[in-house]
Amino acid sequence: MSAAALFGLSGAALVGIGLYGLVTNPEPLRKILAFNLLGSGVFLVFGVVSRRAAASGLGGDPVPQAMVITAIVVAFAATAMAIALVLRLLQETGRSTLDADNPGGAGGKS
Amino acid sequence: MTILSAFDIGLVVLILAVGAATIAKRDAFAAVIGYVVYGLLLAIAWVRLSAVDVALTEAAIGGGMTGMLLLGAVARLRLAKGSDARPSFPVRFAAAALSALVAAGLAIAVLSPPEAIPTLAPMVMENLAQSGLGNPVAGVLFVYRALDTLLEKVVLILALVGVWSLAPDSVWGGIPGLRVYAPPSSTLTFLAQLLPPVGIVVAIYMCWIGAKEPGGAFQGGTVLAAMWLLVMIAGLKSVPSISQRWLRLLVVVGPVIFLAIGISGMVLANAFLAYPPGYAKPLIVAVEFALTLSIGVALGLLAAGPPERVQPQ
Numbered sequence: 001m002s003a004a005a006l007f008g009l010s011g012a013a014l015v016g017i018g019l020y021g022l023v024t025n026p027e028p029l030r031k032i033l034a035f036n037l038l039g040s041g042v043f044l045v046f047g048v049v050s051r052r053a054a055a056s057g058l059g060g061d062p063v064p065q066a067m068v069i070t071a072i073v074v075a076f077a078a079t080a081m082a083i084a085l086v087l088r089l090l091q092e093t094g095r096s097t098l099d100a101d102n103p104g105g106a107g108g109k110s
Numbered sequence: 111m112t113i114l115s116a117f118d119i120g121l122v123v124l125i126l127a128v129g130a131a132t133i134a135k136r137d138a139f140a141a142v143i144g145y146v147v148y149g150l151l152l153a154i155a156w157v158r159l160s161a162v163d164v165a166l167t168e169a170a171i172g173g174g175m176t177g178m179l180l181l182g183a184v185a186r187l188r189l190a191k192g193s194d195a196r197p198s199f200p201v202r203f204a205a206a207a208l209s210a211l212v213a214a215g216l217a218i219a220v221l222s223p224p225e226a227i228p229t230l231a232p233m234v235m236e237n238l239a240q241s242g243l244g245n246p247v248a249g250v251l252f253v254y255r256a257l258d259t260l261l262e263k264v265v266l267i268l269a270l271v272g273v274w275s276l277a278p279d280s281v282w283g284g285i286p287g288l289r290v291y292a293p294p295s296s297t298l299t300f301l302a303q304l305l306p307p308v309g310i311v312v313a314i315y316m317c318w319i320g321a322k323e324p325g326g327a328f329q330g331g332t333v334l335a336a337m338w339l340l341v342m343i344a345g346l347k348s349v350p351s352i353s354q355r356w357l358r359l360l361v362v363v364g365p366v367i368f369l370a371i372g373i374s375g376m377v378l379a380n381a382f383l384a385y386p387p388g389y390a391k392p393l394i395v396a397v398e399f400a401l402t403l404s405i406g407v408a409l410g411l412l413a414a415g416p417p418e419r420v421q422p423q
Contacts (some may be wrong), residue, residue, distance in 0.1 A: 002154075003114070003115065003118045003158060003159075004159065005221060006118055006122055006215075006218060007118070007155055007158070007159060008136040008220035008221075009122075009217050009220060009221070010125055010126055010155075010268050011123040011216070011220070012213045012214075012216035012217040012219075012220055013213050013217075014125070014126070014129050014211025015124070015212060015216055016210055016212055016214075016216075017129055017130050017133055017209070017213075018129075018133070019132065019205075019208075019209040019212055019213075020113075020205050020206055020209040021132075022202070023135035023197075023205040023208075023209070024196065024197050024202050024205050024348065025133070026195055026196065026197070027138070029138060029183055029184065029187060030133075030138065030141065030179070032180070033132055033133075033141060033142065033145055033180065034132075034133055036145070036172075036176060037129055037132060037133065037145075037148075040148075040149075040152055040168075042171060043164075043168075044152070044155065045216060045219075045220060047156060047159045047161055047164065048159070048220060050159070050161060051159045051160060051161075052176055052223055052227055053227050053228065053229035053230075053231060054160070054229075054231065057235075058160075058231050058235065058246060059159075059160025059161070059232055060160045060161055060231075060353075061229045061231045061234075062204065062230075062231060062234050062246035062247045062249070062250050063230045063234065063250050063254075065161045065163060065164050065247050065250075066163075066250035066251045066255060067255075067258075068161070068164050068167075068237075069163060069164055069167045069247070069251065069328060070251075070258055070259065070262045072164070072167050072168060072171050072172055073167070073171060073262055073265075073266065073328055074262060075172075075264050076171050076172070076175055076176055076286070076409075076412075077265050077268070077412065078271035079130055079176055079179060080179055080269055080273055080412040080413070081269050081272045081273055083179050083180070083182075083183045083414060083415075084272070084273040084276045084416055085276065086184060086187070087183060087187075087276075087415070088276045090186065090187060090190050091278075094190065095190060096187045096190040103319060
């Protein structure tokens, strides 16, 4: 198995791990963390696509690489926004969960 | 088995173990520290995939900046009433099974490459010389997909506006709630005095070299942001209030120059975001420098968070 395929498989596994954390962890902050893990798995799969398409003396296709760079920056922007939302939720309700049995204030983001 | 393939296997095992630990750990602080380690390990994986530009971005933004944001949030959420209510076992089992299914599907896709592997690398290299750039990734970012890069900067500004607008009305235009740790003559103060001159030179170098070698505006901007945050956290410089005009100008100067050059391209080079022949490289370098400044300020402000107190009169 080539190195690229090895990293591709680990990317696939990371998507699975991130998805599991996103679904099962009740705390919003941990969901954000899991979402970032899932995203980085997707990026890694992109990296393998880039590596496989190496041509013209390059180590990889630069187009997917540029897309991943854009994606990392956008993921950071989304994470900053999500964290600000969680902290605002804390300010408003004094809680850091999205429990369904505590509707006060936590209804907007679920 | 060569040394390198042994290295790759070890790296993948480490990445998966640390990644799984960030999900499994009960303590949020430990999970975030794990995530920072994970980001740095992933950067090594990107180097192994011959994507050094991505590796730099992942280490700077994926590990460093996101880690800092998460750490700040963990510190504030520590006192909040959390929830210990984990989903029941059947739910967790179903989630695990479905996640494994998704991962397996992706794995099959990875292991069965198409007959003719599509690649745009020859086309990129064929036309790269016209732009005067030596780094194909910078070429894709600033020539072939310049619109995406422009819009990505707009996304950063939109996220910043979104974060700011989460502030209560009473403190709008006030000072971001970045925690300042300022014990006198601490190691932090020392580092905040020692590192910024070096960091600023590194940022300018990264931005400059980005035209030829791996590097560029994002990576340079992140280093700038880190230096600014370090100085603010150590209490050497106060956090500016977000209503300051110079601050807002710095945030938009990069995208505005990019847009202006893009629009002038409609007149001078017959297409939006096209560069006149012979002037591509100087224009791109100018855009990159303005963007580095804007990205640095925008990232620093995103990490500083929404305003929390008003400026004392």
